[in-house]
Amino acid sequence: MSNELRLDFQMLDSTGSEYHSWVTDVENHLTSRGILPIIQAPNPGLVFQRTPIKHAQAIILMRRHMDKALRLEYMSIKDARDLWVALEEHFALRLKAMLRFCAKPLIEEELIEKTLSTIPVSAIVISKQYRTEFNAG
Structure with a gap:
């Protein structure tokens, strides 16, 4: 039997x-x-008990599906929500850095459009509503 x-x-x-497909996979499994x-993000209208066991289950799932370098970088984070946000910020900042490196000027509208285009399929309706509100404002 393999130890893999x-x-x-x-x-x-x-x-x-493959960050965005990973996000979708994690969301589906959770x-x-x-x-x-x-x-x-906490929702006051949602009745959900946040227990240490639930945090541990989510952290275990996420870390088990991260490469060793990422696990080491984020191993001090014990809260599942904090890990989720830290990874999201990590990869959003990487996108900004790559655009700067390519000498492409960063326009706020383009950054918002890029962010909206990477939202998982399950949240497409919300992203379209936000895009409509943003363009109207």
């Missing part, structure tokens, strides 16, 4: 090349386990 770790979905590498709200 069996993954439920593709591992997130430190380049973040949803199937009934603990997706653990990584979402």
